[in-house]
Amino acid sequence: MDSPGKTVLVTGATGLLGRAVVAALASSPHAVAATGWSRVPAPGDSPFPSVTWHKADLTDPDARTALLADVAPHAILHLAAERRPDACKDPDRLAAFNVELPRALAEHAAASGAWLLYISTDYVFPGSNPPYAEDATPAPLNDYGVSKAAGEDAVRLAAPECATILRVPILYGSIESLGESALTAIAEPLRDLEHDTRPLLIDNWAARFPTHVDDVARVIAALLALPVADLAGTLHFSGSEQTTKYKVALLMLDILGLAESHIALIAPNPNPPPGAPRPQNAQLSCARLLALLNAADLADLSTPLIDGLTAALQPFASDFRRPATTATADLS
Numbered sequence: 431m432d433s434p435g436k437t438v439l440v441t442g443a444t445g446l447l448g449r450a451v452v453a454a455l456a457s458s459p460h461a462v463a464a465t466g467w468s469r470v471p472a473p474g475d476s477p478f479p480s481v482t483w484h485k486a487d488l489t490d491p492d493a494r495t496a497l498l499a500d501v502a503p504h505a506i507l508h509l510a511a512e513r514r515p516d517a518c519k520d521p522d523r524l525a526a527f528n529v530e531l532p533r534a535l536a537e538h539a540a541a542s543g544a545w546l547l548y549i550s551t552d553y554v555f556p557g558s559n560p561p562y563a564e565d566a567t568p569a570p571l572n573d574y575g576v577s578k579a580a581g582e583d584a585v586r587l588a589a590p591e592c593a594t595i596l597r598v599p600i601l602y603g604s605i606e607s608l609g610e611s612a613l614t615a616i617a618e619p620l621r622d623l624e625h626d627t628r629p630l631l632i633d634n635w636a637a638r639f640p641t642h643v644d645d646v647a648r649v650i651a652a653l654l655a656l657p658v659a660d661l662a663g664t665l666h667f668s669g670s671e672q673t674t675k676y677k678v679a680l681l682m683l684d685i686l687g688l689a690e691s692h693i694a695l696i697a698p699n700p701n702p703p704p705g706a707p708r709p710q711n712a713q714l715s716c717a718r719l720l721a722l723l724n725a726a727d728l729a730d731l732s733t734p735l736i737d738g739l740t741a742a743l744q745p746f747a748s749d750f751r752r753p754a755t756t757a758t759a760d761l762s
């Protein structure tokens with residue numbers, strides 16, 4: 431986009447990233463149309479009255495065509511996807527949602543002259559040879575990564591000159607439940623720890639780069655202001671701090687004031703987690719994005735993890751309690 435005040439369609443706007451993107455764009459000069467699938471805010475309930483909401487199953491070609499005709503977007507920010515690696519069990523749904531839908535949106539963008547932003551993931555990489563440059567060859571380890579890489583290929587083929595693929599790693603931010611983000615989900619078992627059980631093992635094997643959705647939203651808003659010709663192709667954005675889920679758990683205990691009582695109740699797990707295979711370290715090199723945005727360093731674009739986590743956990747802090755103990759107090 432090379433001028434302000436365009437019509438922007440945000441898919442997956444009710445999701446973790448979508449809510450942040452809508453919030454970032456609601457006060458911009460752009461006219462924002464937002465989609466949800468199972469829910470959208472009731473008229474009058476949206477915190478952003480300027481945003482128009484559409485409830486649509488975008489895997490349904492008729493619903494998709496009607497939406498695109500109705501909104502006539504200059505920019506499509508395609509966020510909606512199945513993104514839980516352990517939930518990618520239905521190959522037909524996964525192909526329709528994570529591959530055919532981005533393909534159809536890219537075809538529409540190419541035909542209409544719109545810009546398409548397709549959000550992808552670090553899980554397209556195997557995690558054995560980081561960091562990964564924008565032009566590194568994807569070699570995903572699980573069905574989720576395979577579907578997102580296939581979505582990337584479909585977008586590149588259908589709209590080589592007007593589509594941007596933006597890969598991001600594990601996301602967190604303002605959450606509706608602790609389980610909504612794979613990062614804040616670490617806090618769920620911490621809530622129920624007991625003294626008389628064995629320490630809870632938490633993944634210390636995979637390197638993670640938690641990325642705040644508000645930062646991704648700011649990056650997307652900045653990209654919207656740039657000429658499409660500069661944006662075509664692949665970009666990476668990532669939080670700047672490397673950590674593991676175990677280290678995040680330690681940070682959470684600190685934030686919640688439970689470090690002293692809980693520290694012995696968790697332990698680092700040096701082995702790969704169970705479930706769908708995951709990359710050990712899929713660190714994204716973000717050089718092209720930094721150059722585009724004139725940023726010296728990723729830290730300039732990233733919320734410090736401790737600040738982001740503190741804000742994310744704050745609404746849930748009262749759910750955490752000191753662990754029950756069966757030990758009898760020593761009164762001698």
Ligand SMILES: NC(=O)c1ccc[n+]([C@@H]2O[C@H](COP(=O)([O-])OP(=O)(O)OC[C@H]3O[C@@H](n4cnc5c(N)ncnc54)[C@H](OP(=O)(O)O)[C@@H]3O)[C@@H](O)[C@H]2O)c1
Binds near residue numbers: 447466486578600601
């Ligand atoms: N979350 C992460 O850690 C992470 C990491 C890397 C990359 N990503 C990528 O970032 C993007 C956004 O992820 P997210 O975490 O915000 O996802 P999310 O919270 O799971 O949200 C998914 C969105 O998709 C919508 N949706 C579901 N089925 C749909 C359908 N058939 N038609 C239209 N919309 C449908 C949902 O609508 P309802 O809520 O109304 O049902 C929701 O708005 C995805 O492309 C994902 O692959 C995410």
